[in-house]
Amino acid sequence: MAVCVAVIAKENYPLYIRSIPTENELKFHYMVHTSLDVVDEKISAMGKALVDQRELYLGLLYPTEDYKVYGYVTNSKVKFVMVVDSSNTALRDNEIRSMFRKLHNSYTDVMCNPFYNPGDRIHSRAFDSMVTSMMIQVC
């Protein structure tokens, strides 16, 4: 379902970025990069209220002609960005949420690994397989 999945660290550098290799991947990287501004905007907008009330799922960040970009932020300011093909007939919001939830769970599992230093790139095979499962469904 997703064409590109990215995990961005708190300092806005990518921990993990993967896209369907068919197209120009750089384009996706660029889209993810630009979406970071939108994410920050959303965070700051909600941040005025109590942090507890801020929802992790940010929803649609911005749509483009071909793609839609969704965002999700964890409490430790790690961002998940997902690029979805617009032609894919309306993926329901719940599905996107569930995908982000899976991402978050996998990310937590990665963090639990003592050999993983926070801030490193994610090389976990379990994480990879999970992302693959999300991306494969596009077909």
Place this chain on the structure above:
Amino acid sequence: MEAAAGGGCGSGPPLLLSEGEQQCYSELFARCAGAAGGGPGSGPPEAARTVPGTVTAAAGPVADLFRASQLPAETLHQITELCGAKRVGYFGPTQFYIALKLIAAAQSGLPVRIESIKCELPLPRFMMSKTDAEIRFGNPAELHGTKVQIPYLITEKNTFKRMDDEDKQQETQSPTMSPLASPPSSPPHYQRVPLSHGYSKLRSSTEQMHPAPYEARQPLVQPEGPSSGAPGAKPPRHKASLIRSFSVEREPHDNSSNYPDEPWRITEEQREYYVNQFRSLQPDPSSFISGSVAKNFFTKSKLSIPELSYIWELSDADCDGALTLPEFCAAFHLIVARKNGYPLPEGLPPTLQPEYLQAAFPKPKRECTLFDSYSESMPANQQPRDLNRMEKLSIKDTADFPVPTQDVTSDDKQEQNKTRLALKSTADEALPKDMSEDPATSKDSNSLKARPRSRSYSSTSIEEAMKRGEDPPTPPPRPQKTHSRASSLDLNKVFQPSVPATKSGLLPPPPALPPRPCPSQMSKPRHRELQEFPQGHPQQSEQVSEAEIHPQLNRAPSQVAESSPTKKDIPHSQPPSKPIRRKFRPENSATESQEPPSTVGPVSAASGKPHAAVQKQSSKQKKAIQTAIRKNKEANAVLARLNSELQQQLKEVHQERIALENQLEQLRPVTVL
């Protein structure tokens, strides 16, 4: 290398090597030479005799390699002769290549002759490691080769730490010895792992195992080995020795496990080793190792961080960042496998799943060992503590100790948990509770092997406890029945021969009272009289005094005379304590009627000589009784004073409490806003 070989080839016939052969031979030679060049003392004398600058292969590794070719010893001898090693005394490159070629010839069935090598031959086959086989020799026995690596898994793992410390020293040890020694005694069977070998052998063999993965991944590095020389070429040296060991390994037994799962099965010995390592990190086998601790431990294995990360991913099934015992064993096993060149599996093999491992191994061992420790220690005192350590369950406070035993008397796992809970809770309460609950818990845990041991201990201890418990409480039975907890506490104090607490202080007064009348051996009325005073019950005294009156009145005035001095004593002891007066009031009232006769009594006694004469025999007894009476009365007075003082204190405390309560009430409306 080849150039040098060609240059140094003075003693042997000209060799025509194909490219593939050249590659193989050079690599083999590098290994053997590297091993030889590595250890200063390792090389046989031949190496020492070599011309400086010439790289030679030590006879030992070469011999191992040749043996790996599975040719009969005779043939090998011939080959060595032919290749010229015996002549020159060492295995130079030329000799080595010739030997290899001869081996190839022999393996293909050709007679071992110099002429044989002139024709093209297939590559010599050695029982080499899987990597080598795949790459170079196309060894059909490569599977066996891989299996053969398994026994060294353990050996390596055993000496994990030692390798770290003595890595450098290991190389100097005779690598030639170990491979020779190990194969006959350590068939590659998984179960018959060379754990039994001395650690020296293990070290060397494991050291040889060490570079296997490196070798697998970096075959290109090998040719550099001999060139770089001894000091800086530890890894290549490792590789050479490693391959040697592998080659040796291959020869004997190919019968080892042919099952695909075999590499991932954990043997008993391995399991024990892992459990011991677990214990070294975390003494409680049922608890888990935190991530950081495990990370430090596994980092010592010198695997790369990504690999360790992947191994962790595989083994930490519940992804909680901590390793339980089965998870730890699985991780350890994967590390061992990886170190021995096994590629890591895509997923956790079924034999390494925590459930499988738990089912296969842990409970009997874990709890057997635990209960062994229990059996060693005092069962009464330490069992609850050990069980507490064992259980992760939180404490539930059980009210009375009969209750948990009832809860516990069923045979489910949940019940076992409850028993553990009960056990844990009892540890918080008095010890006798633990003992009383132990038989109940032990009855439940039929499924666990070690529990019967605890049963035996706990049952005996409990019987003893109960026996012990029964003896002291008999004197004051009534107070115990009212307080069940208090009873347990009393039992607790019973077992601890140290200070009895305040509740046990109840004991002295009541039992003290009955013995008092014992010294009195006089007639019954006197018994009654004596009993009357210590007990201090007015009613009883009244009754007794009334009963006393009649016999006294009925009896001779001598008895009255006897009673009079006692009564005189009574008034003396009366003034300090009011209760005593109370006690004696009825007596006085009862004995008022006796007063006239008593007043008459002393007068009559004083003047009654004939009375005194008659009373000689009973006077002694009377004196004895009187002394006893005095003592009893004094004690009684003391206790009465204590009683009055305590009552006064109680009143004061009551007043204070009332005052405080008033203050509290006054303060309350102030604070509530």
